[in-house]
Amino acid sequence: MHVLDFSLRRGAFERSVRILSPHRVIALVGASGAGKTSLLHAIAGLLRPQRGRIEIDGRCLYDGQAGIDLPAHRRRIGYVFQDARLFPHLDVRRNLLYGLRGEARQSPRFEFEAVVDLLGIGALLARSTAGLSGGETQRVALGRALLSQPRILLLDEPLSMLDMDRRDELLPYLQRVRDEIALPMIYVSHYPDEVKRIADEVHTVGD
Numbered sequence: 280m281h282v283l284d285f286s287l288r289r290g291a292f293e294r295s296v297r298i299l300s301p302h303r304v305i306a307l308v309g310a311s312g313a314g315k316t317s318l319l320h321a322i323a324g325l326l327r328p329q330r331g332r333i334e335i336d337g338r339c340l341y342d343g344q345a346g347i348d349l350p351a352h353r354r355r356i357g358y359v360f361q362d363a364r365l366f367p368h369l370d371v372r373r374n375l376l377y378g379l380r381g382e383a384r385q386s387p388r389f390e391f392e393a394v395v396d397l398l399g400i401g402a403l404l405a406r407s408t409a410g411l412s413g414g415e416t417q418r419v420a421l422g423r424a425l426l427s428q429p430r431i432l433l434l435d436e437p438l439s440m441l442d443m444d445r446r447d448e449l450l451p452y453l454q455r456v457r458d459e460i461a462l463p464m465i466y467v468s469h470y471p472d473e474v475k476r477i478a479d480e481v482h483t484v485g486d
């Protein structure tokens with residue numbers, strides 16, 4: 280069960296959301312500026328809501344009334360950005376291993392080899408990030424996020440920098456992650472058609 284029932288403010292921008300969902304994978308769609316990224320930031324603990332409650336898969340991350348506000352590092356979030364944000368000075372293997380550091384190294388649920396296989400990135404391990412295609416870059420970013428041993432996966436328009444062919448190439452990997460990793464996922468996109476292939480339920484943010 281997910282509860283996203285909160286209000287937030289960013290400068291002059293205000294947004295309230297009320298989503299109660301029994302589904303593991305939900306998508307948030309909406310126009311540019313509707314507040315989708317801001318909602319993900321609130322879930323990740325990067326932006327404090329004005330009020331309300333955030334519960335993912337039955338685990339409370341924030342409750343204004345009860346005074347609960349888990350710090351970002353304790354929320355165990357895997358975050359995949361639109362622009363991947365791989366470290367340019369590290370090769371693919373080291374980018375992935377960056378995810379598997381600190382506490383994540385002790386008895387990981389998602390192991391290096393398994394994640395590499397799942398995402399089909401074994402042949403890329405020794406490569407620099409500079410020559411990767413957009414789809415390959417996003418698969419590595421997804422791998423790095425999974426290796427940080429998250430309890431929740433947040434995806435902020437992971438396909439938006441890709442052309443149509445590359446999108447079609449990446450979608451099956453996202454579907455595999457959804458089915459085989461079985462984490463709660465919140466997927467932000469501009470495109471309802473795209474998210475219907477990933478999410479169990481689609482919510483529109485904004486008016």
Ligand SMILES: Nc1ncnc2c1ncn2[C@@H]1O[C@H](COP(=O)(O)OP(=O)(O)OP(=O)(O)O)[C@@H](O)[C@H]1O
Pocket residue numbers: 289290291292309310311312313314315316317318469
């Ligand atoms: N740091 C900030 N300070 C003030 N306003 C901000 C800040 N960050 C975002 N905003 C404003 O908050 C609103 C929502 O932005 P947000 O990025 O959450 O929307 P979005 O739906 O993700 O948009 P897009 O689809 O274009 O990425 C916008 O009006 C934006 O200008």
